[in-house]
């Protein structure tokens with residue numbers, strides 16, 4: 048597929064590194080999205096990042112719109128984060144005992160995220176969501192969790208579940224290794240579908256421990272919730288004594304300092320965080336109502352632990368990142384840059400005659416190869432993923448590193464410049480005009 052492009056980068060070293068990695072690790076990677084499965088071909092191996100740019104093994108430079116899948120809102124190697132890490136590393140990397148930096152990060156999260164009164168630090172977004180649903184079950188004494196198709200909450204067994212054959216029936220495992228028993232405790236509904244949510248609560252509300260959802264979806268591409276959907280989520284869970292779990296692993300500190308819940312005026316019972324809170328190191332967090340959080344061991348009885356949780360390097364990078372976001376908020380600049388990218392991509396796609404729709408909230412964005420707005424997974428799944436793959440490779444060979452799947456959000460960072468954005472638009476215009484002429 049690469050050979051059809053005017054621009055061509057040499058990727059020989061990346062290809063050799065991938066050959067080698069495949070002998071050592073399943074699929075050659077430590078997380079499947081990195082393997083380029085959705086766009087075909089061989090992934091790029093990187094050696095460094097600086098600001099808005101990544102440098103691969105062959106010495107090619109890319110403008111980075113993945114940002115480590117979300118964390119790098121300040122760009123790569125932000126001086127304040129690097130300095131905080133350097134200071135922390137010389138004092139020791141892990142004690143398995145309390146440090147004040149943990150309280151500092153907790154305090155910063157509590158201050159920023161309105162619904163969070165108490166918080167527990169963990170090592171990944173997956174740990175955060177896994178722990179939050181265990182807590183919801185422990186707190187309510189109920190088993191059932193509701194999730195939505197196309198929302199991703201990490202690789203938690205009971206969330207690796209797909210909808211059964213009819214709406215609001217028992218979930219079925221979406222991965223080998225997830226037992227039918229586990230999947231049966233999860234119901235999968237369509238995002239933005241108020242009627243099915245109401246019906247499910249009417250039928251079995253008193254068995255539902257909690258509802259977990261992405262308040263602005265990034266994991267089927269960017270999809271917004273309708274206002275009615277948000278209202279129904281909050282009122283139904285409240286009325287039935289279920290907990291509302293807002294998964295802000297991606298949106299937290301991304302779409303606003305206070306997360307999506309700030310933008311949407313939502314007051315969840317529990318919130319999960321990750322990505323940006325670790326500033327590029329492995330950190331997750333779950334927090335919320337103090338009466339609920341106080342059920343976590345050792346204050347309460349719901350078990351959850353972690354040898355490296357809140358370790359000094361992770362908390363240093365997290366605190367430094369949140370400090371920059373607080374004292375020098377980039378959100379207006381991100382909005383401006385991302386709006387510029389959105390309108391440039393839209394014009395490029397339109398003048399090439401490429402069927403598309405753009406979805407954006409702040410610095411998260413998706414160009415869907417789909418003519419209609421995407422509001423749920425059935426619509427998202429109709430996208431022309433082959434056209435997306437051609438777009439992805441066309442941009443990659445022009446030095447633009449976009450998410451390697453139609454169903455991932457791109458991220459603009461505070462390190463991007465207007466010039467970076469304009470160069471990306473120009474590259475996209477070339478790629479899309481080839482797409483338009485070949486389709487026409």
Ligand SMILES: *Cc1c(COP(=O)(O)O)cnc(C)c1O
Nearest residue numbers: 171172173199200201296297321
């Ligand atoms: C990335 C993500 C997760 C999982 O986080 P990991 O750190 O990859 O385990 C969970 N929920 C959402 C919304 C995410 O975007």
